[in-house]
């Protein structure tokens with residue numbers, strides 16, 4: 001009997017490639033309870049973090065695996081985004097320039113395609129027999145409130161009015177000894193809006209979740225793809241091929257055929273369980289244990305020897321902070337250009353701010369008021385509005401990725417009394433370590449104009465570095481001084 005070919009977006013195909021470029025390491029014998037997460041955390045802090053494939057996890061059969069660090073290097077992220085297998089950090093940024101708007105425009109040409117066969121159907125477990133803890137679900141951090149199966153997951157919902165599909169990455173904690181899992185989508189996220197609409201109109205919401213797939217679905221599900229566009233179709237635009245999907249037997253929702261593990265079921269507004277805390281991307285545990293809707297799982301599908309795609313957050317750098325920074329930076333720059341803003345030269349959503357809290361945009365400063373326009377827009381773009389805290393606008397002689405240069409510009413081209421605008425009542429989160437327990441999840445943000453004042457551009461003190469051409473000629477003449 002010939003084996004079924006690997007479907008598009010199979011994690012196994014992705015792993016083969018990553019292994020062939022030397023970016024995968026195998027780890028055997030780690031414990032699911034904190035040890036696996038600690039190994040992953042130590043790895044993120046290395047200068048070149050590898051993807052780690054955990055097997056022989058204590059208490060579980062060989063073959064039942066967990067992957068971490070999938071998108072943590074330019075080569076792996078470049079491959080995942082089908083931009084090239086040899087990119088370095090600078091090459092990845094260049095390759096990403098302009099791509100989000102191209103993918104957005106092309107998504108309609110790559111609607112997900114329904115298929116009827118997939119290795120995912122190797123094991124189908126019906127409702128009462130479902131046990132998520134038959135899988136080695138990690139407790140990632142030592143103060144986590146439970147075991148989180150949903151970190152690199154892809155949660156599929158639909159709009160009850162027009163059937164539009166959304167795929168989002170929302171954390172999921174195992175509940176009821178493995179019979180259920182809570183879905184923690186922040187209000188305002190597209191999936192959360194879908195679920196609320198289903199609750200209002202039908203009293204329950206159908207949901208499908210994939211827990212192991214080509215990390216492209218982690219990237220599209222975990223990044224602010226514009227509203228109304230299915231992340232499956234957006235992934236199709238990135239691939240240049242339609243994504244094959246099975247249809248959930250009970251919900252009719254699409255399940256990526258390349259998935260390793262998937263569930264389908266129903267959320268109900270009054271069926272909640274306490275979940276959290278969880279070590280989050282801000283670098284802190286996310287407050288107290290709070291109620292979240294729990295999924296009534298009607299089916300579990302999994303391949304033989306299934307692989308969970310883990311993506312645990314934490315104090316940056318964490319599992320997906322590199323990916324978040326690269327994608328968010330490209331999306332912010334792209335959205336500013338698409339809005340018709342002049343002179344945008346680059347944007348960078350710094351990893352230290354989890355790719356959300358601290359965004360720098362460099363501009364060719366063209367008119368009085370330009371810097372403020374860019375700053376306020378950047379702070380409120382759909383790609384950036386959730387949990388931004390600082391936007392800094394700098395002149396185009398400043399590299400927005402270089403924190404030393406950005407701080408120098410803030411220190412020398414910005415008068416705090418005049419050049420920092422504070423906007424309150426903006427889109428915050430219960431994950432915000434600054435939010436008081438029980439307070440509504442607003443935050444505030446500062447838009448920092450760190451450009452030379454427009455009217456003083458020609459009279460502003462000259463930067464005291466040598467002329468680049470002259471410095472180069474000196475370097476050529478005195479090269480022995482600089483030899484080590």
Ligand SMILES: Cc1cc2nc3c(=O)[nH]c(=O)nc-3n(C[C@H](O)[C@H](O)[C@H](O)COP(=O)(O)O)c2cc1C
Pocket residue numbers: 151152153166167168169170171172184185186187188189190191192218221222223224225311312313320
């Ligand atoms: C690994 C990972 C975990 C995430 N966890 C959550 C979460 O628990 N809740 C949430 O609302 N967003 C979470 N996000 C962010 C959302 O996935 C992101 O905002 C995405 O754009 C949501 O999709 P949507 O805009 O279609 O709703 C996570 C992202 C990643 C990559």
